[in-house]
Amino acid sequence: MPRVIIWSECQFTKLAIKEIISKKLPYVNGVIFFNRDDEVNLYTKDYLIIDPSGGGFHKCYEFLNENINVLDPERILIISSEVDMLMLGLLLKKQFKFLKKKKGLSEIVSAIQQFIQLQNMTSNKESFDYKITKMEEKVLVMMMSGLSVTSISNILKLSVKTVSVHKCNSLRKIGVDASSSSALFFLHKHAVGNRIT
Template sequence: MNSGLTYGNDAAKRILIADDHEIVRSGLRAIVEARPNWTVCGEATNGEQALALALKTPPDIVIVDYSMPLMNGLEVCRRLNSANLNTQVLILTMHESEELLSEVIMAGVRGFLFKSDARKHLTSAIEALLEGRPYFTSALLEKLLHNYQSNKQNRSDELLTSREESVVQLIAEGHTNRSISGILKLSVKTVETHRSAAMRKLGMSSTAQLVRYAIRKKLVAP
């Protein structure tokens, strides 16, 4: 391990490594200690030990395997967050699943990396966390983007103004643009503008689609 700790902005950064496989800890230690201002302040072979060491002398970074005996890495992260320590957690895993990625997001994890990416990305991940920036494996970022796009599409109707929704409802009820203009006290041109805006926002191109949308959203009875 590195020695000769300094203080101030150049103070050595203390990093705790937790993994139940010695060969993995050895590899992580080698990467960490390649940096002169980083030091491995301890190693743990299970989640409870990792938590105890981190609570006793809080490190700057805890690198913890998700699949740890006694207490998994996600629970270690939750416990450290609840302790309000100035410690960042980087979770490593060799598994990819929808459930795991969702758990990571919900737990507020700010650092997440696949073990297969560790040799290439571990240093960058640690640097990001030390600077207060999150660092996620590309697969997690892709999931976040996919979820955002899906949620945006699913909630596209929320982008409609109340006036646009009223126009859609009346269209679904069989009213013409002129009839709608009389009901809403708008010009025919304004009705057409609201109709076009609603169709554009909903990604629709026909009156039949608007009718199906209105039925689905219970704006009109089927």
């Protein structure tokens, strides 16, 4: 019987998801709340439900990055905004199952059931059509890796102005602003340089 591991900074989210699973999915072996300090071994057959909202975005990224080779991306469900999901996909070069944060309760229950039964769930590629060019994606990923605009311009042999244009275009297309958790990830975790407006 499968285990479901819930990773979230929000206690309410964890308890609500556990309640949904215990009432609707009695064949699940157990629901485990995972904190970074816990000694929980993750297995390929585990289901992982992640809520990277708020200031937890960079912790979520680090957690996924550390465990991505152990976990099956098909068994990872991320409850988040589209922007956070897109950035996780770009950073980790993986497609995950995705549930938009602002769904109604019945839709959330149904989506969690589908996910744990490995039925049709929305994947990253189907959800996001931001029309980001290959160069904009490359610049965005390099920024998320902590490189400054100047460093990126040196690596790509492009002018600083050209790199800045790609940066601004990609951020505008995905709707990143200073209040989003992804922007906080940029500004605080990776010190990207120019302020995002």
